[in-house]
Amino acid sequence: MATINLISPEDGETGVGTWSSPLQRLTVILTFDLSPTPTNPPAVNVGDITSWELYIDGDFVKSGNTSSQTRYSTAIFAGPFVTYSLQTSYTWKIGAIVRIDEQGGTETQFSETQSFTTGGPPSKAINPTPTDVADTVTLDQATITWEDGGGATSYDVYYGTSSGSLTRVSEGQVGLSFSLSVYTPYAYLDARYWRIDSINSTGTTTGDEWSWTTIPFDPVLPTGITLDGSGTGSGSPTGTVTGENNMATVRRLVAASNNKIWYESL
Numbered sequence: 001m002a003t004i005n006l007i008s009p010e011d012g013e014t015g016v017g018t019w020s021s022p023l024q025r026l027t028v029i030l031t032f033d034l035s036p037t038p039t040n041p042p043a044v045n046v047g048d049i050t051s052w053e054l055y056i057d058g059d060f061v062k063s064g065n066t067s068s069q070t071r072y073s074t075a076i077f078a079g080p081f082v083t084y085s086l087q088t089s090y091t092w093k094i095g096a097i098v099r100i101d102e103q104g105g106t107e108t109q110f111s112e113t114q115s116f117t118t119g120g121p122p123s124k125a126i127n128p129t130p131t132d133v134a135d136t137v138t139l140d141q142a143t144i145t146w147e148d149g150g151g152a153t154s155y156d157v158y159y160g161t162s163s164g165s166l167t168r169v170s171e172g173q174v175g176l177s178f179s180l181s182v183y184t185p186y187a188y189l190d191a192r193y194w195r196i197d198s199i200n201s202t203g204t205t206t207g208d209e210w211s212w213t214t215i216p217f218d219p220v221l222p223t224g225i226t227l228d229g230s231g232t233g234s235g236s237p238t239g240t241v242t243g244e245n246n247m248a249t250v251r252r253l254v255a256a257s258n259n260k261i262w263y264e265s266l
Contacts, residue, residue: 002049002096003035004111015119017084019202026084026120030054032094032111046099050106053095086120087151121203123149125196130212137192137212139185144194145177152198152205159183159194163209166195190214 008031009016017026034049054062084090093113097106127147130137144157157178158166170178186192192214196207224242 001047002098002109003033004094004096004109005033005035006092006094006111006114007031007033009114009116011114012116014117015201016116017118017120019086019120021203026086026118028084028116028118030092034094034096046101048099049096050099051097053097053108055093055095057091084118086118087123089115089117091115119200119202120151121205122151122153122198122200124205125149125152125155125198125207128194128196128210132208132210132212134212135215137186137214139188139190139214141186141212141214142181142184143177143179146196147176149198151200153201154199156197156199156204157194158197159192161190161192163193163211166193166209172199186214188214188217 008029017028019026034052036047036049051063051065053060091113092115094111095108096110098109099105100107125146126149129145130141146155154172154174155170155176156168156172157170159169159178159180160166190213191211193209193211195209198205198207222241225237225239228236228238
């Protein structure tokens with residue numbers, strides 16, 4: 001009976017693989033031992049191993065013939081037979097084809113199934129708040145937040161007033177939020193741009209550039225009158241006055257504190 005030891009990666013190991021930035025490829029090396037040691041020529045006696053097969057996630061991906069092996073106790077498999085994804089879990093096992101009788105009959109004897117999780121650079125940050133291209137951000141928006149796209153251990157935060165020209169305002173932070181209070185209050189219809197770069201021990205992944213725009217100034221107008229500036233808070237009045245005595249009918253809750261005024265239409 002064949003003895004198959006899965007050596008590397010260890011069962012449940014994470015961060016497996018070597019990332020090549022130029023090739024944008026993750027290489028995973030799997031090592032295992034087979035016993036008895038194959039003879040040369042192979043499979044002379046009952047119990048000899050004639051070949052082996054590698055299975056990833058239950059699917060056959062590669063085989064090896066003992067006649068071409070001189071150090072089979074350290075048989076090594078590496079891609080490109082499998083295209084590995086980053087931050088992804090896989091299972092693997094080895095099947096040894098063993099001679100079981102003098103007539104050349106064989107059977108496949110399997111190792112245990114083990115698992116590993118690939119490493120590689122982190123995925124991009126996701127789910128920004130404010131949401132990308134939001135256009136209802138208030139003038140006192142003080143915090144931006146995001147979520148880990150996968151595999152990041154820290155983040156660099158970039159922020160600015162011009163698309164494509166951002167300044168790093170936080171380096172290597174662990175948290176998933178950043179305070180912009182030093183940059184507030186904003187002006188009406190102010191555009192802001194930001195980006196989160198995700199970092200781990202393998203490298204840095206540049207995030208998408210996100211943006212938002214603050215709310216427009218909303219002047220009080222006679223009831224029935226609007227501005228034709230397409231929601232920008234500017235433009236020429238248009239419409240027909242419907243308020244009593246050509247006046248606006250307005251009900252608002254107003255609060256003031258610390259040199260700021262908040263209001264809400266009722």
